[in-house]
Amino acid sequence: xxxxxxxxxxxxxxxxxxxxxxxxxxxxxxxxxxxxxxxxxxxxxxxxxxxxxxxxxxxxxxxxxxxxxxxxxxxxxxxxxxxxxxxxxxxxxxxxxxxxxxxxxxxxxxxxxxxxxxxxxxxxxxxxxxxxxxxxxxxxxxxxxxxxxxxxxxxxxxxxxxxxxxxxxxxxxxxxxxxxxxxxxxxxxxxxxxxxxxxxxxxxxxxxxxxxxxxxxxxxxxxxxxxxxxxxxxxxxxxxxxxxxxxxxxxxxxxxxxxxxxxxxxxxxxxxxxxxxxxxxxx
Amino acid sequence: xxxxxxxxxxxxxxxxxxxxxxxxxxxxxxxxxxxxxxxxxxxxxxxxxxxxxxxxxxxxxxxxxxxxxxxxxxxxxxxxxxxxxxxxxxxxxxxxxxxxxxxxxxxxxxxxxxxxxxxxxx
Numbered sequence: 032x033x034x035x036x037x038x039x040x041x042x043x044x045x046x047x048x049x050x051x052x053x054x055x056x057x058x059x060x061x062x063x064x065x066x067x068x069x070x071x072x073x074x075x076x077x078x079x080x081x082x083x084x085x086x087x088x089x090x091x092x093x094x095x096x097x098x099x100x101x102x103x104x105x106x107x108x109x110x111x112x113x114x115x116x117x118x119x120x121x122x123x124x125x126x127x128x129x130x131x132x133x134x135x136x137x138x139x140x141x142x143x144x145x146x147x148x149x150x151x152x153x154x155x156x157x158x159x160x161x162x163x164x165x166x167x168x169x170x171x172x173x174x175x176x177x178x179x180x181x182x183x184x185x186x187x188x189x190x191x192x193x194x195x196x197x198x199x200x201x202x203x204x205x206x207x208x209x210x211x212x213x214x215x216x217x218x219x220x221x222x223x224x225x226x227x228x229x230x231x232x233x234x235x236x237x238x239x240x241x242x243x244x245x246x247x248x249x250x251x252x253x254x255x256x257x258x259x260x261x262x263x264x265x266x267x268x269x270x271x272x273x274x275x276x277x278x279x280x281x282x283x284x285x286x287x288x289x290x291x292x293x294x295x296x297x298x299x300x301x302x303x304x305x306x307x308x309x310x311x312x313x314x
Numbered sequence: 315x316x317x318x319x320x321x322x323x324x325x326x327x328x329x330x331x332x333x334x335x336x337x338x339x340x341x342x343x344x345x346x347x348x349x350x351x352x353x354x355x356x357x358x359x360x361x362x363x364x365x366x367x368x369x370x371x372x373x374x375x376x377x378x379x380x381x382x383x384x385x386x387x388x389x390x391x392x393x394x395x396x397x398x399x400x401x402x403x404x405x406x407x408x409x410x411x412x413x414x415x416x417x418x419x420x421x422x423x424x425x426x427x428x429x430x431x432x433x434x435x436x
Contacts, residue, residue: 061366203360228365243365245329300324 033095035059035180035212036080041089043079050075052089053238055231059179060209062202063241064223065216067233068312073216074113076233077184081110093180106134109176111183115157115169123153123168136177145171145201149194162189170198174205181205183215187222199225220305230304232311239311244304251302251310253278254285257295269314278302278310315353316361318345329364333372335407341381341392342403348394352382 036057043050050072057063065073078084080091082098090097093104118126123146131137146153149167152160160168166189174181187195203226206213215222223230223244230247232239240247251269259274266288267281279285282299289296302310319336321329340346353361359369373390376382384390419429 199360203356206356207354209356224363225360228359228367243367244363245365245368248323303323 033059034092035094036214037090037092038076038080039090039092041076041079041091042087043075043084044087048072048075048236050079050236051086051238055238055241057212057214057229059212060206061228062206062213062215062226063229063231064227065214065231065233066218066223066308071233072236073233074184075236077110077182077214077216078112080182081108106136107178108180108182109134109173109178111169111173111181111186113184115165118165118169119158120156122156123151123171126157126168126172127153130172130176134176134178138175138177141177142171142175145174148197148201163191163194166190167194174201179210180212181214183213185216185218187217187219195221202226220308223308224304230308232308234312248301248304248307250307251278251280252282252285253300253302254289254296255298257297260294261292269310315351317353317358319362321362321364330368330371330375333358333362333364333369334375337372337376338381338403339407341395342400342407346392348392350392352390352392354389 034056036055038053038055040052040054041050042052048070065076067073075084079086080093080098082091085099092098094107096104098104121129127142131139131142145151149171151167151171152164153168155164157165157168166186170183170186173183187198190198199222202213205211213226215226217223227244229241229243231241240250254277256275256277260271260277265277265279266284267279268277268285269280270278272278277285317337317340319333321332323329325332327335337346337352346352352358355366355369355373359366362369373382373384377384377390380393381395382390383393416429
């Protein structure tokens with residue numbers, strides 16, 4: 032298997048923050064959602080992948096090339112950072128001329144389509160656009176670069192509902208090719224549900240999990256009991272809500288315990304995606 | 315096109331299996347005729363809010379069993395399946411649905427007699 036992005040033994044130490052060490056291998060054809068609380072290290076990881084932040088130790092490879100040794104990989108990746116530095120004094124048309132000249136595979140037809148579908152304003156200077164307007168323009172300047180890998184750092188946080196639906200459709204269509212790779216850091220559950228295949232969960236600089244969505248929602252099961260539970264900690268217990276509801280990460284062990292102690296449950300359900308992620312990030 | 319597939323996260327049946335079974339049922343019941351174009355793996359994944367890994371697995375199994383065929387560069391289509399297989403799946407689908415309904419009734423302490431009343435009056 033050849034990976035689009037390989038992160039090996041990555042570690043970055045700063046005065047007040049430590050990222051890693053961890054490994055992360057991303058396959059082509061998949062959409063990865065990078066999730067985690069503010070300050071978890073998502074943007075730092077993305078910047079490290081883009082060689083904008085130097086790791087303390089470890090290696091990053093993009094389509095096989097080490098990012099700190101070569102330059103050619105830069106054509107293979109379209110990166111949308113959270114802060115669009117240097118955009119302010121220019122309007123969309125000027126920015127498009129600049130960006131398209133840097134990417135030889137620039138897809139002008141796709142750019143025009145995005146501008147039309149998302150109603151992107153090309154005349155106002157970047158700094159005078161609303162946060163949503165800025166995000167739309169930045170997306171219109173990123174997706175048509177026609178690179179095999181796109182990295183978007185919180186691309187949809189300010190975008191209106193209608194434009195967001197259009198954008199998610201557009202990105203799904205962009206992935207049709209089957210060999211492309213999309214990574215998006217996001218706080219929006221809808222982005223994950225509709226678009227992501229894999230979810231990478233980060234907390235305090237560590238990578239807690241990298242799993243496909245279906246595997247992820249099998250993590251936790253909630254049981255509703257007939258009678259109050261004993262106060263001792265139960266097998267796989269992660270959380271308790273009141274005296275009759277418990278969440279476990281080990282169904283088999285818990286059910287063995289419950290049947291040994293002749294405790295009956297009324298219902299059990301696996302936690303949905305949103306609650307699974309929240310629980311992982313807070314427990 | 316959007317397929318009328320409904321997934322249950324709470325079912326013991328894996329998601330890829332649910333997709334596979336429901337597409338088979340749509341084919342067996344004639345709702346999806348031979349030659350009908352099916353959504354791409356990515357499009358179906360988005361509709362069903364599952365990963366392409368899961369959808370791909372369902373499509374691969376369906377293709378292996380001869381229910382669908384993929385033509386390079388053209389997409390995925392419903393295959394021509396024979397009448398006896400269609401019949402078999404139809405019976406399977408109905409039997410599964412009934413088994414589930416009977417299970418629910420027994421869970422609620424319904425007697426066989428009470429169940430029979432339902433069948434007769436339906």
